Structures are given as C-alpha cells and as structure tokens.
Amino acid sequence: MQRKASGFDDRMSLQEKRTAYSLAGIYMVRMLGLFMILPVFTLYGYELSGNTPFLIGLAIGIYGLTQAILQIPFGMLSDRIGRKPVIYLGLVIFVVGSAIAGMSHSIYGVILGRALQGAGAISSTIMALAADLTRDEHRTKIMGTIGLSIGFAFSIGIIAGPILNEWIGVDGIFWLTALLGLAAIAIAAWMVPNPARSHLHRDTEVVLSSFGEVLRNGELLRLDLGIFTMQFVLTANFVILPVVLARMTGLPSAEQWGVYLPVMLIAFIIMLPFVIIAEKRRKMKSIFVSSIGALVLCELMYLFSDHSLAEIIAVMLIFFTAFNTLEATLPSLVAKFSPPTRKGTAMGVYSTSQFLGIFGGGALGGAAxxxxxxxxxxxxxxxxxAVWLLFASSMRNPRYLTSYVLHIEGVLQEHARSAETALTRIPGVAEATVVPDEGVAYLRVDRSALDEEQLRAFSLAGA
Structure with missing residues (x-):
C-alpha cells in the first residue's frame, strides 16, 4: 500500500526493492560462509593440532554464543551511531575472524576465528535498517525476502561445502568466507540506500521495557525453547554426520554433496504443502507438533539404525523435511503470539535463543x-x-492474525485510545495500539476478513 496524493498503491517502490534485495544479499553471502563449514568441519578438525571431539564441537558452535551475546547490543548501538557504521564494523570483525580461522593450524585458533565471526552480530541492525528504508505497509514483504535468503544460504551452503572442500579445503572455505564478507561490505556501501533518518520500530527492534512482558508470555517461551532445541539438534547432528557418512557408510567426504543435494531439494519440495496447509487451512498446531515428533523419530532412527547409506539418506530426508517445516512456521507463530508493539522484542529473544542453541549443540554435541x-x-x-514435543503439545491453537503497521498522522496522545477503538471496529482488525510519537498504529489483523479500504481511509484521514 504505497501512499500517493490520491490514495494508496500496493507496489513497492524501486528503493524498497533495492533495499530488500541488497540487504538479503548481505545476509545471504555472510551466512553462506558459516553454513558451508557445517558438513565438512568435523573431519577437518581432526587434522588440527590440539583437537578433541569437544573442541571440534566448540569450534562449530562458538559463533552462536558471541552472536547471541552481541546481536541486541549491536542493534541498540545502531540507534545511536547509525545503521551502516555498525554493519561495517560487524562485517570487518567477521572478515578478520574468517581470516584467523583460515590461517590457523590449531583448533584454538579456529575457535578464536569462529568466535569473531559470530561477534560481527549485525542481524538485528540489518532488520532495523530495512525498517528505516521501507514504508510501514511493505515491511512484512521486506522481512520475508530477507528471511528467504537465509533459507537459500543454508541449502546452498550444505551442498557447496563438500564440493569446495575437495577443491580448496576447509581453510580455503574460511578464506572464501572472508571474501564473501568483503563482498557484503561492498553491497552495504554501494547498493544499500542511505536512510534519511533512523528511529525505533517496535515491530522489528528490541525495546528494553518490553522484556518483562515477553519473558512472562508462556506461548513465546515455548517457541524460544523450540528454536533453541531445533538449532541444538541440527548443530549437534552436524558434529557427527560427516563422521557417520565417511566412517560408517564408507562415503568419502568429496562425494557427500551427492547425498546433500537431492536430500535438500526433495525435502524443500515436500515441505511446501505442509506449510501451505498450516497457514491456509489453519492447521498450524497439528503440522507444527507433528514435525517436532518427526525430529524425535529421526534421532531415534539414527540411534537404532545399522548406519547403512540407504537408511541414513532416508532419515536425513525426513529430518530436513521436518526441519524446513519448523523453520518456516516458528517465526510465523512468534508473530501470531506477540502483542503488536512487542514483536521486535519477541523476535530479539527468539533470535538469541536460536544462537544459543547453535552454541549448545556444538559444545554439548562435541562433549557427548x-x-x-x-x-x-x-x-x-x-x-x-522429546521435551520440546511435550511443551509444544500443550500450546494454545494460535489465532491466525498477522502484524500490520499502519502509517497515521495527526493523532494526539490524548486521542490515542479513541483511535485504537475506531481501528478495532474495522472488519478484520483484532488488536490496535496507536503510538502518536511514531505516527503509526501497530495492528494484528485477520487477512481473510480485513477491510483494507477502511484502513486506507483511516490512514489518509489521520484518524
């Protein structure tokens, strides 16, 4: 809904498209280097001096710890000094960490490099910059584009890692990751537009005063446990999957891409109908809980299988179908259960839980x-x-509401409550919070029943 003098236009502007694709590009090239390491690092780790299984797992997961610690502070720093300076700083740290990992011949040097890779924690800053550069009504599309880039980076990285390992080795992958970091800096400098001004966006950024409410929300805590568990299991599995494929099935490392490629493609195709059914037919909880059950089943099947190549491939296919389904539905559930003005804070806690899961999966997976x-x-x-499955089974059925940010002008603080009442009378608007200082109303709406013409009229009329 692009606002014009005579009304609204549903198309994104050229600047908004440029913002979406350039920021998605930064996200993708940065995460690609991190994901390429997953399927090949364990076997490489045994070639490093001072290695132990625990230290190898720690090297895989340590970037999650530094990312979890620093992503929210970096986002807040960007409110003070600007988005792009923080993005440049984070990417430089990322490049330095990648170079240190590439030069290191000891496990301790790689751990240091991986920790620095995570310390370039710019995820929340990128989201904030996306909000600065786009109009409220298009923000969901922009965030969706960025989120999709992460999924592509994961799939490409898992497939490309074994191929590149054969060509340039793991140390070469670290150097390639450093080059990708430099490419991300170039994208930020020359392709990402400069915002006219930066300000707080409650739907994308963390608000300190909102932490208490978010941390007391049982449904959101279930989802935080969920993303922690999902990333823990994924990372822990990748501590040992290269070993299982190479030593137990006899598949050389150089040929493992031939397993990952069809598995990832087929799992993605199978996942799509499940996500559509969950959203369109409002079967979110049943699809969600069933996918968690599939993860439990896969781990038990790994445990009791004879580790033949055919069995491992079959289990991997089920695992990644369930994983992709959960990865697509978890953020949607966070949005559904978050109060309109607390969504940014809820996503910040969710992301921190995600990175802690990566760290826990690497470190505890290596120790186990x-x-x-x-x-x-x-x-x-x-x-x-299984613990996650137990908690998720008692989750409430979500209301099928989505976040909607409506730009409004001319609403005084003393009239905010009446404006909220007027908004909730519009068909399809379930909740409304008007923030006069920001000139926006944060809504939760039922898209299938929403009367967008009335919303547009409300926005243009300035309440």
Missing part, C-alpha cells in the same frame, strides 16, 4: 561425542526434542 560416541549425540538430541 567424546564421552559416549555417535549414539550419545543422537540420544541427547532425541531427549531434548
């Missing part, structure tokens, strides 16, 4: 592998996923 071998990792992953 050292103590109990491959079966120990699968058993811990199955147990944690």
């Amino acid at each position: 592998y050292a103590r109990w071998g491959v079966d120990g990792v699968f058993l811990i992953s199955a147990a944690l996923a």
